[in-house]
Amino acid sequence: xxxxxxxxxxxxxxxxxxxxxxxxxxxxxxxxxxxxxxxxxxxxxxxxxxxxxxxxxxxxxxxxxxxxxxxxxxxxxxxxxxxxxxxxxxxxxxxxxxxxxxxxxxxxxxxxxxxxxxxxx
Amino acid sequence: xxxxxxxxxxxxxxxxxxxxxxxxxxxxxxxxxxxxxxxxxxxxxxxxxxxxxxxxxxxxxxxxxxxxxxxxxxxxxxxxxxxxxxxxxxxxxxxxxxxxxxxxxxxxxxxxxxxxxxxxxxxxxxxxxxxxxxxxxxxxxxxxxxxxxxxxxxxxxxxxxxxxxxxxxxxxxxxxxxxxxxxxxxxx
Numbered sequence: 001x002x003x004x005x006x007x008x009x010x011x012x013x014x015x016x017x018x019x020x021x022x023x024x025x026x027x028x029x030x031x032x033x034x035x036x037x038x039x040x041x042x043x044x045x046x047x048x049x050x051x052x053x054x055x056x057x058x059x060x061x062x063x064x065x066x067x068x069x070x071x072x073x074x075x076x077x078x079x080x081x082x083x084x085x086x087x088x089x090x091x092x093x094x095x096x097x098x099x100x101x102x103x104x105x106x107x108x109x110x111x112x113x114x115x116x117x118x119x120x121x
Numbered sequence: 122x123x124x125x126x127x128x129x130x131x132x133x134x135x136x137x138x139x140x141x142x143x144x145x146x147x148x149x150x151x152x153x154x155x156x157x158x159x160x161x162x163x164x165x166x167x168x169x170x171x172x173x174x175x176x177x178x179x180x181x182x183x184x185x186x187x188x189x190x191x192x193x194x195x196x197x198x199x200x201x202x203x204x205x206x207x208x209x210x211x212x213x214x215x216x217x218x219x220x221x222x223x224x225x226x227x228x229x230x231x232x233x234x235x236x237x238x239x240x241x242x243x244x245x246x247x248x249x250x251x252x253x254x255x256x257x258x259x260x261x262x263x264x265x266x267x268x269x270x271x272x273x274x275x276x277x278x279x280x281x282x283x284x285x286x287x288x289x290x291x292x293x294x295x296x297x298x299x300x301x302x303x304x305x306x307x308x309x
Contacts, residue, residue, distance in 0.1 A: 013243060
């Protein structure tokens with residue numbers, strides 16, 4: 001008998017090799033673990049959905065109750081709101097300030113969102 | 122193979138039924154590999170669970186530069202080895218093998234007295250050492266290449282060839298012995 005024949009027979013025999021049967025609990029356990037993980041993620045997601053805006057409002061309220069913060073806010077408002085500049089240089093400065101504030105808020109939002117995604121993963 | 126990638130894509134998008142499909146397809150061999158490495162049913166079960174859990178968690182990170190089953194078996198081998206390492210046991214496949222003792226085709230030819238000997242071959246395979254068994258099954262049953270098996274087991278390709286040749290030589294020897302025993306039984 002040639003080696004090629006024996007290779008073919010070996011291939012055919014091993015092809016039908018009966019592997020030990022894995023316990024049926026494997027699939028159940030993996031699925032249970034996945035379900036638990038999905039529930040945990042959903043819970044975490046809801047917590048963040050509620051927690052982030054409420055937390056933000058709570059922080060602002062707490063800060064607004066703090067005297068030095070009230071004074072700073074008052075100065076800031078006085079500086080910005082009543083004095084909308086009329087000259088070109090002032091207007092540029094004024095709009096850049098608001099663009100900067102907007103960008104700052106946008107970056108904070110991005111950071112919070114990526115933080116949520118990281119925790120969820 | 123394309124079907125496996127499709128299944129993996131579905132797993133990546135959170136569909137658990139896809140994972141069930143993948144498990145149905147591959148859990149037997151993953152469990153077998155784990156069992157060959159850790160040598161204990163309970164540990165093999167836990168390793169298999171961990172493998173599919175990881176597949177679920179990291180399906181998104183599969184780059185597609187290997188077959189899905191190669192990736193799966195690599196996770197299985199690594200996970201089983203880590204488990205053994207944690208237990209401080211060494212049992213599988215990292216032995217350094219020289220490539221100088223390869224059996225010749227003649228050796229193999231003499232050993233095989235093959236006429237519908239499938240059942241005998243299967244029982245003979247069960248008598249091989251765990252590494253040889255796993256390599257023979259990966260090569261002949263799972264139809265993986267030398268390179269893929271080497272990648273899965275994280276050993277040089279020559280080591281895989283050696284395991285395969287030695288496995289076949291042992292198989293030939295066992296089959297030769299079985300043949301003599303069967304003849305004796307028939308005479309009685």
